Amino acid sequence: MEIVLxxxxxxxxxxxxxxxxxxxxxxxxxxxxDIILSFAAGVMLCAAVSGLILPxxxxxxxxxxxxxxxGIFCGALVLNLIDKAVPHLHRLTGSDIESHxxxxxxxSKVLLFVMAIAIHNLPEGIxxxxxxxxxxxxEALTIAGGIALQNIPEGMVIISPMLTAGMSKxxxxxxxxATGIVEIIGTFIGYFAVSISNAVLPFALAFxxxxxxxxxxxxxxxxxxxxxxxxxxxxALLAGFCLMLAMDFYLG
Numbered sequence: 001m002e003i004v005l006x007x008x009x010x011x012x013x014x015x016x017x018x019x020x021x022x023x024x025x026x027x028x029x030x031x032x033x034d035i036i037l038s039f040a041a042g043v044m045l046c047a048a049v050s051g052l053i054l055p056x057x058x059x060x061x062x063x064x065x066x067x068x069x070x071g072i073f074c075g076a077l078v079l080n081l082i083d084k085a086v087p088h089l090h091r092l093t094g095s096d097i098e099s100h101x102x103x104x105x106x107x108s109k110v111l112l113f114v115m116a117i118a119i120h121n122l123p124e125g126i127x128x129x130x131x132x133x134x135x136x137x138x139e140a141l142t143i144a145g146g147i148a149l150q151n152i153p154e155g156m157v158i159i160s161p162m163l164t165a166g167m168s169k170x171x172x173x174x175x176x177x178a179t180g181i182v183e184i185i186g187t188f189i190g191y192f193a194v195s196i197s198n199a200v201l202p203f204a205l206a207f208x209x210x211x212x213x214x215x216x217x218x219x220x221x222x223x224x225x226x227x228x229x230x231x232x233x234x235x236a237l238l239a240g241f242c243l244m245l246a247m248d249f250y251l252g
Contacts, residue, residue: 004132007144008187011128012180014148015121018155019176023169031232034224037153038233041220042240043146044212050248051131051143052209060202068206075123075210082119083218114158118179124150124215125186126193127208133194133201142247144187147212149240150220151183 056068128147131140155176162172190208194201224233 003137003141004129004187004191007128007132007141008125008184011125011144011148011151011187012182012184014151015155015180015183016173016177018152019159019173020155021152022156022159022176023173031227033153033156034227034233035236037150037220038224038236039240040146040149040153041216041224042237042242043142043149043244044220044240045216045237046241046244046248047143047146048127048209048212048216050245051136051139052127052205052212055136055139056202056205056209059205064202067202071203071206072210072213074203075207075212076214078207079123079211079214079218082123085119114162114175114179118182121151121179121183122186122189123208123211125183125188126190127186127212128183129187129190129192130194130204130208132191133204139248142244146240146244147183150215151180155180 053068053072056071057064060067124147128140128144131143158176158179159172162175163169167175190204194204221233221237224230224237
């Protein structure tokens with residue numbers, strides 16, 4: 001249980017770490033942030049397949065393929081529905097917020113932006129917690145590590161729009177921390193869900209894998225390819241994937 005608590009704090013704390021970096025370097029280049037995000041996407045992609053989807057097949061028995069496929073699509077569908085309700089990174093960026101002249105309108109857009117990140121963080125936290133259901137702690141930690149890597153640039157992204165909208169530094173930091181707390185809650189939800197009943201484990205693993213693949217395909221890759229650095233972003237993704245593969249091979 002202690003390792004789950006530390007993992008939850010690490011996953012949620014990564015957003016806060018990103019926010020602190022965002023304060024220190026308010027004008028990071030798109031190239032640098034895209035490479036970080038692409039590397040994280042590669043780590044998450046490998047973690048989703050090797051740490052969640054393949055174990056789902058193993059635990060699913062004879063009907064494993066069907067349960068896994070349904071779980072993947074359900075995970076993606078849930079995030080798709082959330083995405084329609086509250087747009088996320090590549091649908092509501094800092095430039096969109098800054099295009100409004102009225103300060104209160106800017107602030108409302110910023111709050112929507114932060115709320116969107118918080119809502120999306122819940123299933124990501126669940127994915128981190130579900131990983132512990134396989135009882136392979138090394139695998140679970142690498143899954144959580146991939147999600148944490150993704151949270152760092154995400155935390156960096158939310159700082160500038162809030163400061164531009166006139167929000168105080170204390171309130172900006174508090175809201176950034178709140179989005180990380182949501183992920184901590186999600187981690188415990190995922191962990192306790194599979195702890196209560198092993199019967200839901202194959203579906204839960206596939207569901208978590210589906211949410212991660214959706215985030216990678218629908219949000220992370222479009223964001224990293226939006227500024228003209230597609231080639232560097234692609235190689236960064238491959239590097240992250242291979243690093244995760246090596247960790248899974250030697251530690252798993």
